[in-house]
Amino acid sequence: MGFKLMTNFNKPYFSTSISEFWKRWHISLSTWFRDYLYISLGGNRVALPRVYFNLFFVFLVSGFWHGANWTFVAWGAIHGCYLIAGIVKDKMMGTHKKERKLPAMVTNFVLVALAWVFFRAANIHDALYLLTHLVQGWHPFSGAFYKSSILSLGENDLVYGAFNVALGLMLIIGLLAAERFTRENVPLDVLTRRSPVVRLCFYSVFVLFILFLGVFKNSEFIYFQF
DSSP: OOOOOOOOOOOGGGOSSHHHHHHHSSHHHHHHHIIIIITTTTTTSSOHHHHHHHHHHHHHHHHHHHOSSHHHHHHHHHHHHHHHHHHHHHHHHOTTSOOOHHHHHHHHHHHHHHHHHHHHSSSHHHHHHHHHTTTSSBOTTTOOBOOOTTSOSOTTTTOOOHHHHHHHHHHHHHHHHHHHHTTTSOHHHHHHTSOHHHHHHHHHHHHHHHHHHOOOSOOOOGGGGO
16 A cells, blocks of 8 residues: 555564663654653753763653553553663673673563563552462462452452463464564565465464454553553
């Protein structure tokens, strides 16, 4: 149709630092904040303490942009602190020192995931409760995560048994494999070069995945809330 859309998410969870994460996550929004707020405040062309303030302020505003709730403000403040800590670490250790990619990636993923707790919680109390009870009540082989009535969450939000965890991991691995396979090709072109039997099997499996794993209840896309 003549429209060329920018890449908005570029495998952000493979990032090895928070600064790299924000170059890969929601690129259109982070670019807008960089160009129209961070640079307007002086960016990194000011004294180092002011750079820290600029980063922290931009992410506070980013959190507030997502909604008038202290959880979003806390989420933005956490990412601001992450970025400041990253700059301090680079200055102490030196940017020339290369970190091992896998440990850095895992560490970055954990930090981002912990911050998401504040983003999705109904209030600060729920977020703190979740963070302090992350490893409590999980029986992967004999049961599931048991829902606490204290939380303002849906009935099944924390009910993930061992089967669902294993299924989720397999689906993630499948998506990563598919992304690797189609990196140089358009997925439709890859399929059209296969035999009709292969295409029929693929479409059948795809439909079964939708029927068994699809969400058919009315649920609002999260970004429609902002």
